[in-house]
Amino acid sequence: METANVQISVGLDEFSEFLPSGFLAILTSFAKTLGFFDAFLQHVSFPMKKVKYSMMDKIATLFSSIAIGCSHIQDINHKLCPYPLSASLFGMDRFPDQSGINRFLNRIGPDEISGLTLVLEAILDKIGLFKTDEKVDVNADATGLVVFGDRYQFARKGYFPNQRGKKGYQLSLGTTNSGYTQILSCILDPGNIPLNMRLWDTIYEIAEVLDSMQRLGIIRADAIYGTGKDIAQLIQHALCFLIKGRDPRTAKNILKRKDPHLMIGKEWMGLPGPLMQSMLG
Secondary structure, eight states, rough: OOOOOOOOOOOOOOOTTOOOOOHHHHHHHHHHTTTHHHHHHHHOOSSSOOSSOOOHHHHHHHHHHHTTOOGGGGGHHHHHOOOHHHTTTTOOOOOOOOHHHHHHHHOOOOHHHHHHHHHHHHHHHHHTTTOOOOSSEEEEEEEEEEESSSOOOOOOOOOOOTTTEEEEEEEEEEEEEESSEEEEEEEETTTTTTTTTTHHHHHHHHHHHHGGGGGGEEEEEEEEGSSSHHHHHHHHHHOOOEEESSHHHHHHHHHHHHOOOOSSSGGGGSSSSHHHHHTOO
């Protein structure tokens, strides 16, 4: 039996005619049709000089990295940079590498965050699925995001279930509650803030996107927002809500203050909407 001689050659392919994902081309075309990138030009500016890449080039790179599933910024170096055809979708010869994107992200401060909030509102105004609804039911929720390492700005120790002593952030979200889900409000805070602190910021941001508090339907939220103070404010603003109470005595005390002679029992079914829903926890 003769032994075959096999020669193996290793080389680098420039991938000049390949896209890492066909979805990226489709999504980019759709985004440009909507004017997705125009909102960034209108509301955001970064204190950086243009050397080779503009602010929009770096935003396009972040957009592309999300679209193709980069888990970390460093993934840009091997998931985007080797594909010049992808960069050409945005008028670039090549995507900026990880270091350039990191410098760009490090320049984001409070003013830029405020601008990005306006960008979200402008984009939702173009693609909002709720625009024809007279009333929009929404969810308000908060969740902890734990981080590992010392390079996360403003990360603080806080309450994270089953992660005692860890650092991270608190993410407050306001979303539509119907057959579809869209994020209407997104607030990121250090991990050491109270979980219910952003309820009203979330409600006001949602109302701003909807153009009116009157368009708010039922506000659904978890027990972290079921304190007497929050419930009382919701009632004061005549908002309908469905919130799980942290303590059943809260709803009973509110009802007794409204009517000292009220019997708490089956009779609660006849109460006005907001009061009735405050008891459903």
